[in-house]
Amino acid sequence: MALGLGQLFYVLLFVINGIAVLSEDRFLARIGWSVQADPSGFGGDSQSVKFKIINLISAVRTLMRIPLIAINIVVIVYELILG
Secondary structure (H helix, E strand, O other), rough: OOOHHHHHHHHHHHHHHHHHOOOOOHHOOOOOOOOOOOOOOOOOOOOOOHHHHHHHHHHHHOOOOOHHHHHHHHHHHHHHHHH
């Protein structure tokens, strides 16, 4: 079983969906990865990996919300029609 482009697209879509549905109050704030819980303030440790991951999660949740809805609808219709 080879990993083709179709399966790679599905994996990428599932990972982005997983990031998009992370709850900041329930999950991210508890582990200290909330945007509001970042104590760095002005000129803090803005180059750390943790800070970059927090910004990536926030950007995915903000920017990809509407496109993910459309992409998920297209994938669902594709799977229903062509199985």
